[in-house]
Amino acid sequence: MKKMIEKITQFRDERGWLPFHNEKDLAISISLEANELLENFQWKSSEEAVASSAENIKEEMADVLIYLLQLADKMGIDLEEVFKKMEKNASKYPINN
Amino acid sequence: MKKMIEKITQFRDERGWLPFHNEKDLAISISLEANELLENFQWKSSEEAVASSAENIKEEMADVLIYLLQLADKMGIDLEEVFKKMEKNASKYPINN
Amino acid sequence: MKKMIEKITQFRDERGWLPFHNEKDLAISISLEANELLENFQWKSSEEAVASSAENIKEEMADVLIYLLQLADKMGIDLEEVFKKMEKNASKYPINN
């Protein structure tokens, strides 16, 4: 994941986008990309959507991830660390819930 | 990232959630979590939101990632591969765009 | 509002769309249109967005409303009635909250 972040921030910096990348607009962007992903499933069953739009689904998923990693980078967040902490909290709850 | 996916799918399977995890509802879930993330920024500047809600922002970001990785696992997608392909395409375009 | 609903359902029925219009996909559609509306504000201040995209903002707002009224029609909901009920509840709370 670190390598992806490096590539993304390099791509961003080569284009001079950093000054525009405030946290609020990055959060908006994540919602926008999540809905472009979701659009592939509008009026369709999961099976129909996957059969007809797998390529676009993949790319929109990558777009969500790219904005997510940019927000993480901007805020100095290590998402794998956050995940580990949440995992530890979850382990306190028994499985049969 | 592979280790995260392993942990997430283990957590899911221990709870017997897999049968409910169709692609369409996972895509819906990504939009829902993206909006719970965005809610931290409602009526606030980036600075105000980060100052008051950094912890919740982190957790909602991890939630987006968790559903994203579950959808990737369900569809047999390697997001890092998709990312590399998109990167290659991007590199065809000059930087000064 | 009733006249709008009539026009919308007539438009829908002339095209034979009713069988596809289940409540879940209509709810998805409202989120999709809300995000197409929101896209006009990405990387922009309110002022910049309104100055550059007022026409598109209007149309996306109408799209949100159209899907909202279709879901209301499908579920037999009178949104003005719901609004009145919520208003009554709100009036129980003092203004200085």
Place this chain on the structure above:
Amino acid sequence: MKKMIEKITQFRDERGWLPFHNEKDLAISISLEANELLENFQWKSSEEAVASSAENIKEEMADVLIYLLQLADKMGIDLEEVFKKMEKNASKYPINN
């Protein structure tokens, strides 16, 4: 619809909310409420969601409408006018599309 807008703006002004109501945050709010509406359908069929959550669905729909009307009021937009214009455009296209 005009009466609803009057009530909503009165409610808003009694609470002194107008200064916070910029267009960008109102657009964000519409997406947030649309996703609270959508949450009722997560992991459920339309039938299951309507059977278990009709009341909440109604209220979230009213919330989407309330923010939509506030954005329309803020921007001086008459949504019924926009709708009529879109309807006129649509009527140019034959039905069998």
